[in-house]
Amino acid sequence: MTEKFPIEEVRAHFPALQISDKDQVFPIYFDGPGGTQMTQPCIDRMLEYITTGMANLHGTFSTSEKTDRLLEEAKWAVADLLNCSAEEVACGQNMTSLAFQVSQSLRKYLEQGDEIIVTQLDHRANVDPWIHLAKETGATVKFIPVDKEKLVLNTEKLDKLITEKTKLVAIGISSNLTGTVTNVKPIFDLAKKVGALTIVDAVHAVPHFSVDFQELDCDILFCSAYKFFGPHLGIAVIKKELFEELPVAKLQPAPNEIPYKLETGTQNHEAIAGLCGAIHFIESLGTGERRRHRLISGMEAIEAHEQVLVSKLENFLKEIPEVTLYRASENVKKTPTFSFRIKGIHSREATEFFAKKYNLCIADGHFYASTMAEVFPVMESGGWIRIGFAPYNTLEEIEVFKKALKDLIAMKL
Incomplete structure (x- = not known):
């Protein structure tokens, strides 16, 4: 474990980690993705x-005045998290719904x-809205x-x-399947040369490292x-210049200024709280004079801790001959x-064994990266087994998984 990362203090911030089931075995959450x-x-803020x-x-x-202030507070908080302007931030039901709404x-x-x-690597939430847009426009x-x-x-062959x-x-x-982090800058540089709009799916990135909207210089980020x-x-x-001219479908009396014109109907105020x-939790893990600095520092602490966990699991999985790991190279x-x-x-069958015998929360399937499941035809055997870490995971939990995997393979062979 990294010396500076306060793992016990971090775990204490998550009530779900303190609840055991009827067998008095605490669940191990490896389903972060x-x-x-x-x-x-x-x-606390929701309550x-x-x-x-x-x-x-x-x-x-x-x-009502309190709710007005809350929505403004949330936009400023997201602005500091992602290094964008507060007026460029809109909230909605989920990323998929927002992507379809924006596509229209x-x-x-x-x-x-x-x-x-x-791309073939992406979650379909950053594919299908644009496919539907293509069908509607030719x-x-x-x-x-x-x-x-x-x-x-x-x-x-990107230039072609x-x-x-x-x-x-x-x-x-970043891929929610392989974890691969893509350097989008050179791709977007080519896109901008031909005047194309650029869209980023940062759903799997934001939990693991600092994301900078201005540095990415994209038009839209989810x-x-x-x-x-x-x-x-x-x-x-959504970049201000684009956001202001977007013809968003909305009720006639609803606001027409950004970002409110995208926030159709009454928002989920308690979720925004x-x-x-x-x-604030991420901010509490960092240091610095300004919130943006504390958020960057907090994300750096999370990333460093998670990389310690990565080294322990990756080496183990690579050494098991029965395991095929879908992960990019070290560089x-x-x-x-x-x-x-x-x-x-x-x-x-594997994830059911992990859950019932060891209370391990591990997912299986294609995780909506279904194009990858076509590139690598894996669904006949149930798709992939996926483990994803969060800052509350520990080395001790990895040891439990190691034993579980060994027991499963020994039982089946």
């Missing part, structure tokens, strides 16, 4: 909002014969392929994929609060996410 546990500051009076916006009374607003930018670029969709050996995007016809390029920063210790809530960040608490940046298969064992 699917959604992390909720931190106490998030819960505070709910129990001290709820109201809708723009009233003259105190609870982009229809005026495409026409018959235009091209959209997506555009064509092209995929940046994955290198099956290296498990990174194959960008060798991105052409004068390209109008939109959507890339995920992420999800429940992946970084918060509530089920989606976040869209929880978002503030989740960001490729990756999140602490491991997808693998076990020879002769259906993935659902």
Whole structure:
């Protein structure tokens, strides 16, 4: 364990880690890529909002004024987390719903014969909204392929994929399947040369390392609060100049200014309160004079801790002959996410064994990275088994998994 990372203090911030089941065995949460546990500051802020009076916006009374302030507070918190402007931040049901909503607003930018670029590596939430957009506008969709050996995007023919016809390029920063972190800058540089819009899926990135909207210089970024210790809530960040001109479908009396025009209907105010608490938790792990600095520092502490865990699990999985690990090489940046298969064992059978015998929360399937499940035809055996770390995971928990995997293989052979 890293010397400076306060693992016991961190774990104490997560009530779910303190609850044991009927067998008095505490669950071990290795399902972070699917959604992390909720931190106490998030819960506290949600309860505070709910129990001290709820109201809708723009009233003259105190609870309405409190809700107005809450929404502004949340936008400023996200702005510091992602290094964007508060007026560029909109919240919604989830990342997928926001992506479909935004895709409809982009229809005026495409026409018959235009091209959209997506990737084989991505979660379908950053693929299907743009495929639907292409169907509605007559555009064509092209995929940046994955290198099956290296498990990174194959960008060798990128200059042939991105052409004068390209109008939109959507890339995920990090794969929720392999953990591969993609350097989107050179791809977006090519896209900008031909005037294409650039879209980032940062859902799997934000929980693991500091993401900088200005540095990415993309037009649109999506992420999800429940992946970084918060509530089920989606976040869209849209560059101001683009956001202001987007023709968003909304009710006639609803605000037309950004970012409110994208936030159709009454928002989930208690979840937005929880978002503030989740960001505060990350901030509490860091140091610095400004919140942005504390958030960067906090994410660096999380990343360092998770990399210690990574080294212990990755080496172990590579040494098991029955295990096929789908992970890029050491020189490729990756999140602490491991997808693998076990020879002769259906993935659902494996995760059921881990859950029932060891109370390990480990997922199986394609995790909505279903294009990858076509590139690597794995679904006949249940897809992949996936372990993903969060800052509350420990070396001791990895040892429990090691024993569980050895027991499973020994039992089946």
